[in-house]
Amino acid sequence: MDLRQLETFVAVAKFKSFSKAADHLYLTQPTVSSHIANLEKELNTILINRTNRKISLTKAGDILYDYALNILNLKDGAIYKLGEYKGKIVGNIEIASSTIPEQYILPQLFCQFNKEFPDVTFQMLHYDSQQVVEGIIQDRIDFGIVGAEIPHPQLNYVELINDELVLVTPATSTYASFDEEISIEEILNERFIFREIGSGTRKLVESKLADFKFDISSLNVVAYIENTEAIKQCIRSGLGVSFLSQKAITDELKAGSLKSFKIKDLNLERKFYFVYHKYRNPSPLESTFQNFVFNYFQKANASD
Template sequence: MDFRQLETFVAVAKFKSFSKAADHLYLTQPTISSHISNLEKELNTILINRTNRKISLTKAGEILFDYAMNMVNLKEGAIFKLNEFKGKIVGNIEIAASTVPEQYIVPEIICGFNKNYPDVTFNMLHYDSQQVVEGIIHGDIDFGIVGAEIPHNQLNYVELLQDELFLITPASAPYCDFPEEVPLEKILEENLILREKGSGTRRLLEEALNASKIDLNNLKVVAYIESTEAIKQCIRRNLGISFLSSRAVVDEVNFNFFKTHRVQGLDLKRKFYFVYHKYRNPSPLEHAFQEFVCKYFKFK
């Protein structure tokens, strides 16, 4: 078996696409097709189903995939160690995150990893928590950081740090006299700005309200906004108040633009998780990143 053919087979299986495998390996699509066809001829079996425009592995392909992946990782492991010896690790890490981790956690992780591996590049993707989980399960995303643990038997979750949602108001009138702990019924009187469906922040708030027997429909919601930064700008312009992560408003609180309040009866504490596929074999670089992230916040 030609090693390039095995790399091609692994790429097609991973991306479920001949064109994406071609882009990943810097080859033409006809070359990708030729590698797969020649590998199937040599092994005298069909490895990839090509029906209905969907790429999937045959039973023979599933058997070969684990061996091929091990061989590719063994090669990459040797290159990784040699480059480490020479003092230059290169490669690319792809990480997807929901809004709060994307803006306030992932940059810290990337900067920390960059100090050890300055030649590694990153692709950071924005999805809500549900999309991150689904992308990892389907093999479209390697790593994710999310604000909600969505159980699945194919996923590993590693707790990184704790967070809390606060009710955020402007520090100016008419909210100057808002108490540090706001009565629950008070939020029914205020214009609220909420995150979009699917976000971990929105899910946590809904669960806390449900536990307190408050229907979301009873709130005076003036806007549903995906961007945390956009919500903060709306708060500053007195459109309404909102529930946001404490990590999202550190600067605004320090400069006395915002005040943070707890709401009586609402438990809005949560954890952020690093999530990855339990059964997928990471490359040596991905393994190094995985170990780095899992240890990073333990020493902070």
């Protein structure tokens, strides 16, 4: 039983797929299959059910999984401590994020972390808030940053930073007479662009509109688009208006290419959260990054 076999086993268990595990580990699928077969042969037991094209762990696999994680964490801890001793900490940080943190928060965070730990690499995964939470619960994702707190007994959420959604329109004469704060009745006839189902932005807008007895289906929605940058391009082109994060339109407001408005009596403030599994032991590098994230945002909030 070697470490490469255990890494492969954990990857297959996490992704519930031989092909996805192969992609994650930069191996061929036959190599992944060989590692699992050799591990099962050595332990004289079946670890993975392969029936009906669905991958799941057997009872023996469930027992091995926790031990495998601990062994790999010990290996990572040894590498970390040796790197610390030699003055060169190496490793890879994997973090999943919803759209706004991915595009407007994490790049600067990575840059600051890289200044202290230049030999650490990053892998940023794009999921909506719901997918990030499900991935952490299922042990496919280590931790993430999301724009909606979706309660679950196995998760911890740490508040990082405040945000606010605003109505974003083209910077055209049509909206020149609008006040900075407008009533919800003034926008009911607008053509709307909404985010995809599962996004924190859409969940918040739907929830707040429901307080006014409005449903998205009653609005004139012309498009559902996942990418915030694409939504901004569509707004500029005149396709419609949308609710977007204030953080996403800072440059456009300065350049005068878009306009933003608050809606009276519609509180669209929210927070971004760092989310992680309550009962999973992070590796030393992951703990270092996690503490860096907390300190980074504490300093950022104190300076505001």
